[in-house]
Amino acid sequence: MPLDQISDEKEMSFLDHLEELRWHIIRSMIAIVTFAIVAFAAKSFIIDTVILGPSRVDFWSYQKLCELAEVLKTPAICVDDLPFKIQVRTVSGQFMTHIVVSFIAGLILGFPYLFWEIWRFIKPGLRPQERRASRGATFSVSVLFTLGILFGYFVISPISVRFFATYEISSMLQNEWDLSSYINTVTMVVLGCGLLFQLPVIVYFLTKAGIVSSSLMKAYRKHAIIVILILGAIITPPDPFSQILIAMPLMMLYQLGIVIAKRIEKREARQNKER
Structure with a gap:
């Protein structure tokens, strides 16, 4: 069974x-x-x-x-x-x-x-x-x-x-x-x-566990963007178009993670008030 x-x-x-x-x-x-x-x-x-x-x-x-x-x-x-x-x-x-x-x-x-x-x-x-x-x-x-x-x-x-x-x-x-x-x-x-x-899913579970928060991700957003741009520059040819092509989806995933974390925090705050 x-x-x-x-x-x-x-x-x-x-x-x-x-x-x-x-x-x-x-x-x-x-x-x-x-x-x-x-x-x-x-x-x-x-x-x-x-x-x-x-x-x-x-x-x-x-x-x-x-x-x-x-x-x-x-x-x-x-x-x-x-x-x-x-x-x-x-x-x-x-x-x-x-x-x-x-x-x-x-x-x-x-x-x-x-x-x-x-x-x-x-x-x-x-x-x-x-x-x-x-x-x-x-x-x-x-x-x-x-x-x-x-x-x-x-x-x-x-x-x-x-x-x-x-x-x-x-x-x-x-x-x-x-x-x-x-x-x-x-x-x-x-x-x-x-x-x-899988970054959004990981952020979801880490937020539920109280390890990550939307404010923490916002605070390190500039650092994340720099890391993403460096990663794009390393794995792509030396032209701006290719680097942007790589960096944009990664930035969107990071931003989506912030949105997910914020929604979870609002939901949990609302549930705590109802108790």
Whole structure:
């Protein structure tokens, strides 16, 4: 019986909790492995279209940048050449890459279900008021994670690939990237953005726990903006458009966190007055 179907009056031992957690983990792994098998079978789409997409100039993001370059009369932002080659330098390189990429795809596709299983384990330990306040947590986390993945794949990833492809310390050197290095860069950027977009959810729970407040976030807003701009300058090419493109969503997420914290504080203040 799932933990969330057990009556609150029934106490579970520590070993019972471990057993219940084990089954949540097993079900999550089955879902991830299932998605990974599907991704493994769809090799052509996952590898050629998705993973290697940012390595080609006909990638959707590059085409839109070139269209925008025509409108803004700024040809510098148009990507018409990516001077690098991707090579495999080990005997089992392509096979192992196929397995790793399939598992990563399974993890991304199965993340909403993974969080749902974790939430099912945590939820029975919450008070009724906390359950009501956290209603829709799985949906919010899944939507933000998906938006982060899309932002990382269609914005950050191609910008990073372009930057490293065009950066040179000597004209005598050529970019011949190892396949595993390229995939690590793309997947880390994409997964990092997916987790970074969880900032509003993290702020929500930290505010509920009394660790973070809207006034604290407002006080450090200027510091956060500076950090975001520095981060944008590091991971993007040296042009203002790319830096703003990266910084704006991060600033919006931080501002959204302030709004969420303020709403929680008002709600709790109103509830305290009614008591």
